[in-house]
Amino acid sequence: MADEIAHTAPRPTVIIENRAACAGYETSVFFPREGDIATVEKAKDVCRRCPALRDCLMQALRIDDRFAILGGTTPSERQLIRRRLAVRQRELGVTS
Template structure:
């Protein structure tokens, strides 16, 4: 839904507005450089008043790249998997005859 000229959007309050996009879309080729760029972007996100809105948006649209809401693409994939995963049922405990202690085997044979 398009906003009216007087209506504010969460992006209007993001402190990353006007920042260098390369900071939020790391281009480093080594793990060390990539991690440093991610740390710098996350530091900005840590002080942002709309981090929750930003993360919510990125999760909703499936944003595959960049730092959004203080998260990396890998962290968002984990969050999506954990929230979309079906509830897990506990499997029944199955006792294999060889796993039953000898005292229990004697009692069941009697």
């Protein structure tokens, strides 16, 4: 299943792709099987060294990716970020 998702997932923008530390890695590293903590940590390690980390995270939040390790975060971590952002926006009275 992870392979199917990896092949149909949105690709990073060209700007991100040209700077990404993950270029050249097997896609499966960034689409770990559920519970595969070692692969998640390997992907996050690559992300931590990436000059496109911030841009990649912003794109992952925009496209609401629910499968890949992107921008150094798992899908559940990004879901938490989105929730916190929504709370903060409400506190500030910002509308979408």
